[in-house]
Amino acid sequence: MSESAYAVRRFEQFWPHYVRLHTRRATHLFHAAGSLGCIGFLVAAALTRHPALSLFGPMVDYGLAQASHRLFEKNRTTPWKNQLWHTRAELRMLGLVLSGRMGAEVTRLAGAREITKRTS
Numbered sequence: 001m002s003e004s005a006y007a008v009r010r011f012e013q014f015w016p017h018y019v020r021l022h023t024r025r026a027t028h029l030f031h032a033a034g035s036l037g038c039i040g041f042l043v044a045a046a047l048t049r050h051p052a053l054s055l056f057g058p059m060v061d062y063g064l065a066q067a068s069h070r071l072f073e074k075n076r077t078t079p080w081k082n083q084l085w086h087t088r089a090e091l092r093m094l095g096l097v098l099s100g101r102m103g104a105e106v107t108r109l110a111g112a113r114e115i116t117k118r119t120s
Contacts, residue, residue, distance in 0.1 A: 006081050011088055018089040019109040021077055025102075027068040032097040034064030035090055061090075 005017035022028065041057035044050075062079075069075055079086035096102040 011085055014082070014085050015089060015092070016109045018086075018093075019106055021069070021073065021075055022093060023106050023110050024068075024072045026072045028093065028097045028102045030064045030068030030072075031090065032094050034061035035094045037061060037064070065090075 005014060008014050022031065038057035038061035041060065042054050045053035045057075066077070069077055077086075093102060096105055
C-alpha cells in the first residue's frame with residue numbers, strides 16, 4: 001500500500017486501497033478465519049478469566065492474514081501504519097465475507113472480475 005493511502009483523512013477514502021490489497025477469495029477466507037479466531041480467543045479469555053488467552057487472538061489473526069497475502073495476493077500490508085483503520089477494515093471485510101458480499105465489493109472498488117472466477 002502506498003504512503004498516499006495513509007494521507008487520506010477519512011476511512012471511506014482508505015477503504016478502496018484496502019480492498020485492492022484483498023482481491024482473492026482465499027485471502028478473504030483466511031482473513032475471516034483469523035478475525036473469528038481472534039474474537040474466539042478474546043471471548044474465551046473473558047469467559048474463563050484467563051487473560052493470557054487474549055494474547056493468542058491477535059497472533060492468530062495476524063498470522064493467517066499475512067500468510068494469505070504471501071500465498072494468494074503476492075503483496076504485503078502495513079497494518080501498523082494505521083491500526084485503527086486496519087482493524088475497522090478487517091471487521092468490515094469480515095461482515096462482507098460472512099454475508100457473501102465481499103466479491104461484489106472487490107469488483108466495485110478494485111475493478112477485478114468476479115472473484116469466484118479467479119484462480120487462487
